[in-house]
Amino acid sequence: MKTITDFPHDVRVIENVFIPMRDGARLAARIWMPVNAEQQPVPAVLEYIPYRKRDSSRARDELNHPYMAGHGYVCARVDLRGSGDSDGVMVDEYRTQEHEDAEDVIAWLAEQPWCDGSVGMMGISWGGFNSLQLAARRPPALKAIISASATDDIYVDNMHYMGGCLLADNLSEATVMFAFNSLPPDPQIVGERWREMWHERLAGSGLWLETWLEHQRRDDYWKTASVCEDYSQVQIPVMAVGGWADGYTNAVFRLMENLDVPRKGLIGPWGHKYPHIGVPGPAIGFLQETVRWWDHWLKGRDTGVMDEPMMRVWMQDSVSPAASYEDRPGRWVGEDRWPAPGIEDREFALRGHHLEPVGSEGPDAGPGAEVALKSPLSVGMFAGKWASYAAVPDLPFDQREEDGGAIFYESKPLTEDLEILGQPQCHFEVSADQPVAMLAVRLSDVNTDGEATRVTYGLLNLTHRDGSEDPQPLEPGKKYRVTVPLNGIAQSFPAGHRLRLSISTSYWPLVWPSPEPATVTLTTGASTLKVPVRPRRDEDARLPAFREPEAATPLEVTETQPGRHHWRVTRDLATNVSTLEIANDQGSFRIEDTETDFRRGTEEWYSFRWNDVNSVRGETRTVRRVEREDWGALVTTNTVLTSTPTEFVVDANLDAYELDAQRGDPRVFSQSWHRRIPRDLV
Secondary structure, three states: OEEOOOOOOOEEEEEEEEEEOOOOOEEEEEEEEEOOOOOOOEEEEEEEEOOOOOOOOHHHHHHHHHHHHHOOOEEEEEEOOOOOOOOOOOOOOOOHHHHHHHHHHHHHHHHOOOEEEEEEEEEEOHHHHHHHHHHHHOOOOEEEEEEEOOOOOOOOOOOOEEOOEEEOHHHHHHHHHHHHOOOOOOHHHHHHHHHHHHHHHHHHOOOHHHHHHOOOOOOHHHHOOOHHHOHHHOOOOEEEEEEOOOOOHHHHHHHHHHOOOOEEEEEEOOOOOOHHHOOOEOOOOHHHHHHHHHHHHHHOOOOOHHHOOOEEEEEEOOOOOOOOOOEOOEEEEEEOOOOOOOOEEEEEEEEOOEEEEOOOOOOOOOOOOEEEEOOOOOOOOOOOOOOOOOOOOOOOOOOHHHHOOOEEEEOOOOOOOEEEEEOOEEEEEEEEOOOOOEEEEEEEEEOOOOOEEEEEEEEEEHHHOOOOOOOOOOOOOOOEEEEEEOOOEEEEEOOOOEEEEEEEOOOOOOEOOOOOOOOEEEEOOOOEEEEEEOOOOHHHHHOOOOOOOEEOOOOOEEEEEOOEEEEEEEEEOOOOEEEEEEEEEEEEEEEOOOOEEEEEEEEEEEEEEOOOHHHOEEEEEEEEEEEEOOEEEEEEEEEEEEEOOOEEEEEEEEEEEEOOOOOOOOEEEEEEEEEEEEOOOO
16 A cells, blocks of 8 residues: 655644533544644544544554545544543443434534534444434534445344344454453543543443343334434435445445435445455555545535446456455446346246256246255354454355255356346245244355355344344244345356355354254245346446555554464364354554553354254453553453353453552452343344
């Protein structure tokens, strides 16, 4: 990535400003602005997240915000209430308090002498979520947003529940926030009250995993902050950004289809990262695109950004399966609207072990067969992560590792290239022998050597067959018509390759298994796969090229302890216990300009014993350490999630230490939780 040091505007940095809230609390902000902004006011751009502007997100902030400030914007990185150096305690995500605070921040920015009254909002993940949510609340000064790796539906697409199934990332994400919420503010920013603020957080933030498990249906808890409940509330321009290796791309399609405002969709091959640092590559000049977007909507300049297609997506070429990629080959394609009129569904019927194009079965095809399936719990151990962070090799491996425990249906070798863009769908006729059962469905690209690369997948808790607001148990033996949507994708299948549809009744540890082993019976002749086929178009080659990635000068850091990363699957044949072990230890580094050392490490284990669905166990451990010569804190967490046929069981521990050479780093806080939450058809 190219480093830019010469900008149209010289930039000054304000290390911290406290922004007053309506209830008297103060939120901490770091601000970059053109040096002459008070004489010539400019628009402001807000990023509003809980990931500690002073240390944890500082490196990323240094790439992004000085760059935009150098192009004529005031950029504010604000810590949410209860995080970083802001007042208060954070007790959950995307709640009313967070939104009201954001409204106060936006109003404050608009009123400052260096701001011309217009504000944009942007972010990835949490910051992308609340950008969308604030757009729906319509604060007067907010004029446009950029929402990356985010969603309009926090029940379906936020690491909690997918198709009514409990994602193991529910535990993983709760662990991330458990660790962040337990860190202290910096006394160089907040002064002597840092210890009081810290202990207030330690005692008050609570166990978020418990809250999320108490809402297993799509109830008002999830709806309140889900923009999809009323798209018409969004009345400002939206740029929605995602990556095929991430978990949030379906939202880009929904936003393009349902919003009625100027909008752009951008989906590349990336995981959960901004596109200018995107992995797998190719990364693009995303910061140049953000400046074009802000210049158009905040400054009224015709940058040409709205003359380009509504949707720009990376059409991925076929590759051999791997758990990580440096780059995914492919090409950019564009659509002027979504749904795109040139895309047509191609339907395949499931017959025998084949995917037969509908209409080609012949007069003697018959009604098909009933095929019973009860998958081993090992199906899913090579599934990768729900949302790839590219910190570890976390993408799905060769699907032949998984297909032994599934039933699969395969097309004949393709006679010509086939390209799809959008969300495939499966329509099944099924029955089950238990009141709760699930299906995991995978679409793979099988090359001429037999390697199977997962292209996309979908999940359905069959009790959620008619929606997630009011799930209903299955009547054993009764046949149901169900639809399983697969995640959106853009993928090219070369001539000679085959499409493979694989179906299993478990997908651990990506998703928690059903409370009892269930056999699902599929009626093949009445079951189909639909794929959205996009004809190759010459005009795609004439799309304007994205520029090369560039950013401001990177933060000066010194590594003090190397990181450790692995994704390891083991099976103990003596105990029949299989375990996925994930190490995402980022080591320690020193931030030179604040003379602060920061340590961040997370380990996760997901295990099961043979085919005992109630032996599954998820465990996470974190360590966070922040210190300078005269101050420091260490926080460790441990969370274990298990289940019985009727309950989820959570055991968690939090320990906090104040680092003090003279006193021997005493533990200053410790709390343990043991919670049992009834299972609700999950």
